[in-house]
Amino acid sequence: MTLGNIQHMVIFNLHAGKDTQEAEQFLTSSAEELAAIPGVEEFRVLRQVSVKTDFDYGFSMVFANQAAYDAYNIHPVHTQYVAERWMKEVSRFQEIDFAAFE
Numbered sequence: 001m002t003l004g005n006i007q008h009m010v011i012f013n014l015h016a017g018k019d020t021q022e023a024e025q026f027l028t029s030s031a032e033e034l035a036a037i038p039g040v041e042e043f044r045v046l047r048q049v050s051v052k053t054d055f056d057y058g059f060s061m062v063f064a065n066q067a068a069y070d071a072y073n074i075h076p077v078h079t080q081y082v083a084e085r086w087m088k089e090v091s092r093f094q095e096i097d098f099a100a101f102e
Contacts, residue, residue, distance in 0.1 A: 004099060004101075005041075005062050005063060005064055005065065005099070005100050006062065006063040006065070006066065006068075006069045006097055006098070006099050006100075007060065007061075007062055007097070007098045007099075007100070008061050008062070008063060008069065008072075008095075008096075008097050009058060009060045009061075009095070009096045009097070009098075010058065010093055010094070010095045010096070011046075011055040011057070011058040011093065011094050011096075012055060012056070012057055012058070012059075012090045012091075012092065012094075013054075013055060013056050013057070013090070013091045013093070014026060014056065014057070014089055014090060014091060015088075015089055015090070015091045016089065018056040018057075023056075023057070026085070026089055027057065029085075030045070030059070030081070030085065031043060031045050033077060033081055034059065034061070034077075034078070034081065035061075036077070037072055037075050037078055038071070038072075038075070039063055039064070039068035039069070039071055039072050040061050040062075040063070040072060041061065041062040041063065041064065042060070042061060042062040043059070043060070044059070044060045044061070045057070045058075045059060046058035046059070046060060055092075055093075069097070
């Protein structure tokens with residue numbers, strides 16, 4: 001078994017609620033900041049449409065390998081974003097990371 005790229009996903013709710021102007025601003029500015037970090041590929045902002053979960057939004061991105069994912073996690077833009085935006089504006093979340101099964 002060989003593990004390929006890493007699909008990083010986080011689903012979340014915001015203190016600002018769903019479909020608010022504040023939520024839209026958070027999603028837009030987050031995409032601009034996070035997608036620009038080296039190693040991030042295929043960054044997507046997602047909106048929940050299922051009634052089977054109570055999470056409102058998601059971010060999804062791909063990393064070529066574990067080294068790229070590790071570099072993202074310690075990148076100064078990411079760590080500052082987590083401290084100054086994520087921890088203050090996100091009310092709850094779940095993070096999921098999958099490696100492609102090849």
